[in-house]
Amino acid sequence: MTFLPRASRSGSPFRSVSFEFFPPKSAxxxxxxxxxxxxxxxxxxxxxxxxxxxxxxxxxxxxxxxxRLVRETALKPxxxxxxxxxxxxxxxxxxxxxxxxGVRHIVALRGDPVAGPGTPYAPHPGGYATSWDLIAxxxxxxxxxxxxxxxxxxxxxxxxxxxxxxxxxRKVDAGxxxxxxxxxxxxxxxxxxxxxxxxxxxxIPIVPGIVPVQNFKQTAGFAARTGxxxxxxxxxxxxxxxxxxxxxxxxxxAVAAEQVIDLIDRGVEDFHFYTMxxxxxxxxxxxxxxxxxxxxxxxAAA
Ligand SMILES: Cc1cc2nc3c(=O)[nH]c(=O)nc-3n(C[C@H](O)[C@H](O)[C@H](O)COP(=O)(O)OP(=O)(O)OC[C@H]3O[C@@H](n4cnc5c(N)ncnc54)[C@H](O)[C@@H]3O)c2cc1C
Numbered sequence: 001m002t003f004l005p006r007a008s009r010s011g012s013p014f015r016s017v018s019f020e021f022f023p024p025k026s027a028x029x030x031x032x033x034x035x036x037x038x039x040x041x042x043x044x045x046x047x048x049x050x051x052x053x054x055x056x057x058x059x060x061x062x063x064x065x066x067x068r069l070v071r072e073t074a075l076k077p078x079x080x081x082x083x084x085x086x087x088x089x090x091x092x093x094x095x096x097x098x099x100x101x102g103v104r105h106i107v108a109l110r111g112d113p114v115a116g117p118g119t120p121y122a123p124h125p126g127g128y129a130t131s132w133d134l135i136a137x138x139x140x141x142x143x144x145x146x147x148x149x150x151x152x153x154x155x156x157x158x159x160x161x162x163x164x165x166x167x168x169x170r171k172v173d174a175g176x177x178x179x180x181x182x183x184x185x186x187x188x189x190x191x192x193x194x195x196x197x198x199x200x201x202x203x204i205p206i207v208p209g210i211v212p213v214q215n216f217k218q219t220a221g222f223a224a225r226t227g228x229x230x231x232x233x234x235x236x237x238x239x240x241x242x243x244x245x246x247x248x249x250x251x252x253x254a255v256a257a258e259q260v261i262d263l264i265d266r267g268v269e270d271f272h273f274y275t276m277x278x279x280x281x282x283x284x285x286x287x288x289x290x291x292x293x294x295x296x297x298x299x300a301a302a
Contacts, residue, residue, distance in 0.1 A: 014291065015269035016046040018078070018180075018207070021277050023050055023061035032277055033065070039279035041075055042293035043286050047105055049078035049147075049272075054112055055085040056094075063097055070102045078147060079103045081138075082111030083128035084121075088137060091128060095141045105145040107180070108135050108171075117225045118156055132167070135174035150179035150206055152193035156227040165197055177204055180272045182226060183211035185234050187262050208263060211274040212256040212281035213238065216248070253284040260285060 019040050024030040037048070050065045052058060062079065069077045079098045083091050098106065110131040113121040123129035128137055135146055148171045149155075151164055158164035168179060184190055190208055197206055213219045216238035220230050237255055241248040260271060273282045 014264075014271060014286075014289065017043070017270070017286065017291070018047045018049060018272045019045050019282065020049045020051065020209075020272060020274050021065070023053070023058045023065045024277070025061070029277070034068075036275060036277055036279035037069070037073065037075070039283055040275070040286075041073060043283070043291045045075065047076040047078045049080060049105075049107055052080040052082055052109075054082075055114055056082065056090075059094060063094075063101070066098065066103055067101050076105065077103050078105035078107055078145075080107040080109060081134070082109045083124075083131065083134040083137075084111030085114050085124055085127075087124060087126040088128060089126075091134065092137060092141060095138050095144075099142045099144075104143075105147065106138055107147045107149075108138060108176070109149055110134070121157055130167075130170070132170040132174040135171060135176055139175050145178075146174075146176045147178040147180055148176040150181045150193070150197070151227065152181050152184050152190050153228055155182075161193070161196065165200055165202070168197065169200060169202060172202055172204055178207060179204055180207045181209045182228055183209045183223075183274060184228055185259065186229065186231050187259060187266070189229070190263070191266065205270055207270045207272045208268060209272045209274055210256060210260060210285075211276075212285060213248075213252045214276050214278060214281065217242065249281065253281050253288070256281060256285045257288045260289060264289070 021033055021037065024033045048069065050062050050069070052062050066077050066079055069075055081091065081094060081098075095106070108131055110121075113119045128134040131148060135148070138144055138146065148168070150168055151158070154161045154164050158167065171179075181190065181193075194206055211219060213234075216235070220235070223230050234255065237251055238248065241251065263271075273285075275282050
């Protein structure tokens with residue numbers, strides 16, 4: 001394995017990176033979030049996104065975090081929004097709120113069923129039934145950039161991967177201009193998905209979602225609930241490290257860097273990092289790949 005990707009021998013291999021954060025629940029978590037934002041911001045992300053808690057549970061906190069991003073940073077914010085368990089009026093109000101604070105980019109999502117992933121999904125009787133209905137509703141309100149989700153390993157609610165790609169097609173037809181994938185660890189899975197999507201003539205960027213493994217057990221649990229697979233080789237890498245935080249972090253940084261290097265060497269240039277509100281691993285991976293605070297996203301020299 002070459003440790004440095006092709007392009008980084010002469011400059012940054014990335015075309016764009018984006019960082020995802022979740023809205024904090026406490027003053028302590030807010031402090032952690034903002035020290036992470038301050039650490040990662042100088043790398044020059046294309047945008048930073050803020051999630052929207054299940055069923056709208058973090059509506060106010062998401063709005064507050066976005067407001068602070070707009071007021072205190074030069075970062076471009078993207079606001080996540082789900083339509084589950086809400087009327088159209090309630091969702092439209094959130095969109096108008098985003099517009100009024102200067103957000104011009106929304107990550108439009110259906111959202112998990114109220115009873116949790118894997119349980120039956122029932123649209124709100126007065127709401128947007130699907131993510132593509134939601135996109136149409138958002139576009140009625142304003143000229144937003146729309147990102148959506150994509151599932152290289154199929155969403156649990158989809159009858160098949162092809163049915164899931166049908167959903168992606170509907171989202172593109174409704175106005176989506178970028179798709180961010182659920183996290184994955186086996187890059188072949190991503191490229192097989194990409195081939196299927198491109199064979200359908202879908203030509204929006206499909207940006208791989210990368211999750212540096214802060215806590216293997218937690219990540220494996222989340223993967224099980226969302227239909228992502230955890231390869232045996234990944235489990236083996238974290239074996240016996242539950243109580244060894246230092247070694248776990250070093251292994252996590254190496255595993256994430258190796259995944260990104262392989263993606264870059266196979267032609268990928270855009271990345272979305274699930275930060276879990278922590279900067280350490282994401283910063284290490286970006287640094288390993290040539291990004292520097294004083295040289296944000298320099299294009300590789302010709
Ligand atoms: C990049 C990314 C960011 C995310 N951010 C958040 C967030 O901030 N907050 C949050 O709560 N969740 C978030 N999620 C999780 C997401 O909300 C869940 O995966 C949810 O279950 C699906 O929403 P979606 O927009 O991806 O669904 P879609 O892609 O619209 O649909 C998923 C599958 O379900 C099928 N389907 C859709 N609607 C229906 C319906 N009405 N009846 C039957 N089948 C249907 C589709 O055909 C498709 O195959 C995120 C996921 C990703 C990948």
